[in-house]
Structures are given as C-alpha cells and as structure tokens.
Amino acid sequence: MLPRDCDVVVIGGGFYGMRIAAMTAAAGRSTTLLERTPRFFGRASMNNQARVHGGYHYPRSVLTATRARRNYARFRREFAAAIDDSFQHVYAIARHQSKLGAREFAEFCRRIDAPLSPALRAIADKLDPNSIESAFLVEEGVFNAHHLAQQSLESADAAGAHCAVGFEAVAVEPGSHRRLRVQWRLDANRGYIEADWVVNATYASLNELLARSELAQVPLIHEHTEVAVVVPPPALRGYGVTVMDGPFWSSLPFPVFGAHSLTHVRYTPHARWRSDDATPPMLETHSSHFPLMQRDAERFLPAMRDAVHLLSLWETKTLLPRSAGDDGRPILVQQHDDAKGLVSVLGAKIDSTYDVEDELRDLILTT
Ligand SMILES: Cc1cc2nc3c(=O)[nH]c(=O)nc-3n(C[C@H](O)[C@H](O)[C@H](O)COP(=O)(O)OP(=O)(O)OC[C@H]3O[C@@H](n4cnc5c(N)ncnc54)[C@H](O)[C@@H]3O)c2cc1C
Numbered sequence: 001m002l003p004r005d006c007d008v009v010v011i012g013g014g015f016y017g018m019r020i021a022a023m024t025a026a027a028g029r030s031t032t033l034l035e036r037t038p039r040f041f042g043r044a045s046m047n048n049q050a051r052v053h054g055g056y057h058y059p060r061s062v063l064t065a066t067r068a069r070r071n072y073a074r075f076r077r078e079f080a081a082a083i084d085d086s087f088q089h090v091y092a093i094a095r096h097q098s099k100l101g102a103r104e105f106a107e108f109c110r111r112i113d114a115p116l117s118p119a120l121r122a123i124a125d126k127l128d129p130n131s132i133e134s135a136f137l138v139e140e141g142v143f144n145a146h147h148l149a150q151q152s153l154e155s156a157d158a159a160g161a162h163c164a165v166g167f168e169a170v171a172v173e174p175g176s177h178r179r180l181r182v183q184w185r186l187d188a189n190r191g192y193i194e195a196d197w198v199v200n201a202t203y204a205s206l207n208e209l210l211a212r213s214e215l216a217q218v219p220l221i222h223e224h225t226e227v228a229v230v231v232p233p234p235a236l237r238g239y240g241v242t243v244m245d246g247p248f249w250s251s252l253p254f255p256v257f258g259a260h261s262l263t264h265v266r267y268t269p270h271a272r273w274r275s276d277d278a279t280p281p282m283l284e285t286h287s288s289h290f291p292l293m294q295r296d297a298e299r300f301l302p303a304m305r306d307a308v309h310l311l312s313l314w315e316t317k318t319l320l321p322r323s324a325g326d327d328g329r330p331i332l333v334q335q336h337d338d339a340k341g342l343v344s345v346l347g348a349k350i351d352s353t354y355d356v357e358d359e360l361r362d363l364i365l366t367t
Contacts, residue, residue, distance in 0.1 A: 002164060002184070005194050006030040008364065009182050010161075011169040011209065012201035013037075014045035016345060018152035018163070019353045020199050020360060025159035027365045032193060033161055034184055036168035041149035044203050045350070047315035049227055049261050050254055052076065052083060053329075053349050054140035056091055059100055059108045059245055061328025068329075069112050071351040076141065082148045084255050085141030089240040090119045092127055092135040092300065099245045102134035115139045126235050131300045132243070142240070143350065144255035171213040172198050172342055180341045197364050200344040204316035207275050215338050219276060220346075221324065223269040223317040228290045232260040233306035241301060249297045251304070259310055264293040269317070288312050319348055333359040 008024040010017045013035025025031040037043070051057070055069035076083055093102040100108070109116040118124075119135035127135055156163050167184045175181030175194040183192050200209055207217040232251060240252035240260075249264040267289035271281040290309045297304040322330050329348035333356055336342045343363065347356045 002032060002167065002191065002193055003030070003162065004192070006032045006162075007195060008032075008197045008199065009034065009169075009180075009193055009195040010199045010201055011182070012203065012205075013040040013163060013165065014043055014201065014203060015041065015148060015152060015350055016203070016347050016353060016356065017199070017201035018156050019357060020201060020345070021161040021163060022152070022156040022159045023357055023361065024197075024364060025156065025161035029365070031161040032195075033156065033163040034167040034169050034182070035163070035165045038165055040153060040163070040165060041145060044315050044317070045149070046145045046256070047227065047313040048145075048350075049250065049252060049263050050142040050145065050256075051252060052141050052143050053351055054138065055112045055114050056109065056138050056140055057242070058328060059105060061326040062112065064328040064330070065108070065112045065114075067355060068349070068351060069114055071354050072140075074354060075351045079143065079148060079151060082144045082151060083141045084144065084253055085139070087238050087240050087253050088120065088123065089138050089140050089242070089252070090123050090135050091138050092119075092132045092241060092243045094243055094246060094248055094300070095131055095133040097246050098133070105244065106136070109138075123239050123241075126303055127301055128299065142252050142255060146256055148350075169209060172200075172209065172215070172339055173213060174339075178340070180339065196341055198342045199360070200342065203346065204318045206318070206344050206346060210336075210344070213339065215336055215342070217275060218332065218334060218344055219274070219321050221319045221321055222273055222275065222280070223319070224271040224281070224286070225268050225315050225317045226270060226286070226289055227268065227313040227315070228262040228288065228293060229254055229257050229259050229310045229313065230262045230290075231308040231310060233303040235303035236260065236301070236307075243300050248300070249293060251297065251307070257310065260307070262290070262293050262297065262307065264289070264296060267292045267296070274321070318346060320346065323348065331355050331359075333363070335363070
C-alpha cells in the first residue's frame with residue numbers, strides 16, 4: 001500500500017520520473033512515485049527513436065548541441081550496458097533543400113567539438129550522389145529502452161524510492177500544514193498522499209494533470225507521431241543513416257526489437273497541435289506513413305526499397321514552443337505559483353535528464 005505521507009511525490013514512471021525519484025530518495029527524502037499504467041517505461045521513454053544525442057542533430061541551436069555534447073559522454077558512461085554504438089553512424093547532408101551545406105556542418109561539428117570523419121566508401125557508395133552532397137561518420141549511439149528501464153528502476157529501488165504502478169494521480173490540491181495533497185486512484189480504490197514537493201513528470205500529460213487540479217497550464221506543442229520499426233535492407237546492416245538538415249529521414253538500429261527505426265521529419269508527425277488550441281485533433285490511430293517514409297528514403301539510399309515494415313510505435317511527442325524557431329530542445333522545470341511545492345518538468349530528449357536534475361536539485365534539495 002502507499003504511505004499517506006512522504007517528502008516527495010513523483011508523478012510519472014518514465015525515464016524522467018524514475019531518475020528524479022532516485023535522486024530525491026538518494027538525498028534522504030522519502031519518495032513515492034506513481035505510474036498510472038501497469039508498467040514503467042511504457043510511453044515516450046519506450047516509443048522513441050532511441051538516439052543518444054551527441055549534438056550533431058542541432059546545428060541551428062548551439063546551446064542544445066553543446067549541452068548534448070556535454071551530456072553524451074556522461075550518459076554513455078552511466079548507461080554503458082544500455083548503449084549500442086557498435087554500428088557506423090553516418091550523417092549525410094542532402095544536396096537540395098538542406099538548411100546547411102556539408103562545409104557548414106563540418107564547421108559546426110568542429111565548434112561543438114563533435115568527432116567527425118569522412119564516411120567509409122562501403123556506405124558512401126550506396127548513397128545517391130544526386131541527392132547527397134557529402135556523408136560523414138559520427139560518434140553517436142542508440143539506447144536499449146528495456147535496459148534503461150531496468151537500470152533506472154534498480155537505482156530508484158536501491159535509493160529507497162517507493163515506485164508503484166497502476167496508481168493514477170487524479171489531482172494535486174492543497175493539503176494540511178501548507179503541504180500538497182495528491183489524490184490517486186487504483187481501479188475502484190481512491191486515496192491520497194501528502195508531500196512537501198510534488199514533481200509532475202508526466203510528459204504528454206503535464207497539462208491533463210494541471211487542468212484536473214484547476215491550475216494554470218504550461219504552453220506546449222504536441223505531435224501525434226509514428227516511428228516505423230523495420231527490418232533494414234542488407235546494405236544498411238551495421239550502419240545507421242541520418243539525412244540532414246530539413247524534411248529528411250533517419251534509420252538507426254533499434255535494440256529493443258533487434259531491428260531499425262525509420263523516422264521522417266515530414267511523415268513521422270501525423271498531427272500537430274498547441275496545448276491551447278480550442279479543438280485538438282482526434283487521435284484515433286492513423287494509417288501508417290511507412291510507404292511515404294520509405295519512398296522518400298529511396299531517393300537518397302536506393303537500397304531502402306528493401307526495408308520491411310514490422311510495426312509502428314505511436315506516441316504523443318511533446319515540445320516547448322521555444323523549440324519551433326531553431327529546432328532546439330530546451331527543458332522545462334517550472335514551479336507553479338498557484339500550488340507552491342508543485343514542479344512540472346519536461347525533458348525533450350533522454351540525455352537532458354542531467355540538466356533537469358541539476359535545476360531540480362537546487363530547488364528541492366537545497367531548501
Ligand atoms: C517519436 C519520438 C522520438 C523521440 N526520439 C528521441 C530520441 O531519439 N532520443 C531522445 O533522447 N529522445 C527522444 N524522444 C524524447 C524522449 O522520448 C522523451 O524526452 C522522454 O522519453 C521523456 O521521458 P518522460 O519520463 O518525461 O516521459 P514518459 O516516458 O512518457 O513518462 C511519463 C509517464 O507518466 C505517466 N503518467 C501520465 N499521467 C499520469 C498520471 N496522472 N498519474 C500517473 N502517471 C501518469 C505515463 O503513463 C508515462 O509512463 C522522442 C520522443 C518521441 C515521441
């Protein structure tokens with residue numbers, strides 16, 4: 001059963017919630033984490049492209065690129081067992097419609113101190129020179145979300161956090177002695193837990209919880225996304241390819257399925273809406289965009305015609321509006337004036353957890 005009282009309640013059992021629970025528990029704060037689905041890591045922390053960002057993806061946001069660069073080595077060290085960097089990862093610069101040329105990309109990598117070398121002939125020769133200006137080999141791996149989940153849960157457990165699945169946080173409201181009260185439900189059972197701090201780490205559902213709690217919402221952008229999981233063509237085995245920098249695509253190893261992901265800047269999002277839109281789009285499952293992704297990818301790497309679609313991962317991607325201008329990935333760590341002690345967090349990519357944790361530590365663990 002859940003305690004009635006603790007120092008910190010974390011809502012959301014994805015990568016962020018789990019990391020935060022481990023951090024506060026390790027600092028000696030009694031911590032309870034609530035996850036509403038039957039398992040941890042069932043949502044965005046599983047349904048993504050699994051790229052451990054090394055900075056290369058953000059040539060128009062030097063801040064995001066520099067932070068990713070800094071976090072990359074740390075993440076790789078800390079989650080070594082979950083990382084696959086055994087493949088050759090090629091960044092190919094599109095000849096037409098790219099927002100930057102090959103020379104600019106190389107200069108950008110030099111600026112952020114990201115290793116870059118010419119791609120091997122074995123893969124470069126398979127790219128269509130009419131569509132690709134230049135191809136580079138980069139140092140950027142992918143993660144296995146199952147291993148990440150296991151390691152995160154073990155860390156939270158070892159730190160003494162109480163992590164519970166099936167518990168939905170229904171609302172956050174004023175409690176006794178100026179604390180916060182989190183109302184929860186588990187099937188037909190209802191109860192509450194009081195805490196000094198409540199961390200809303202529900203990613204796509206940040207505003208759902210705030211709205212139910214009758215609190216001011218956070219401006220967000222949502223996308224209904226599809227990551228196709230494919231058997232790669234033989235020519236792509238042992239490689240990952242990312243075509244930059246515009247409406248292009250990427251196919252990387254996806255360790256959980258022993259397959260590859262296929263994503264496309266234009267076709268992965270099926271719908272996009274702002275959190276304050278009066279009528280968000282209906283979110284029934286759409287028919288797959290895999291054929292569109294594949295057809296476009298073939299223009300750059302003809303062998304992609306032999307990729308075989310296995311399944312698609314559907315998820316609501318959530319970004320801050322500030323991302324729109326430069327495609328950067330700012331983080332959110334926001335205290336709510338109308339509910340003192342409640343903090344909403346959003347990390348737009350996995351490695352940004354270190355930046356979120358730094359801000360949260362200053363807020364929660366030093367006061
Ligand atoms: C298509 C796509 C591709 C991406 N690609 C990458 C990539 O390649 N590399 C990268 O670093 N990042 C990527 N990301 C971003 C990354 O997935 C997220 O930054 C990260 O997973 C967010 O983790 P989280 O713990 O905040 O969210 P989640 O993993 O979604 O966890 C939130 C949890 O909160 C739970 N929850 C919601 N409401 C409640 C409630 N009321 N009570 C209790 N529990 C609740 C949910 O069930 C869920 O388990 C991608 C995201 C998407 C969607």
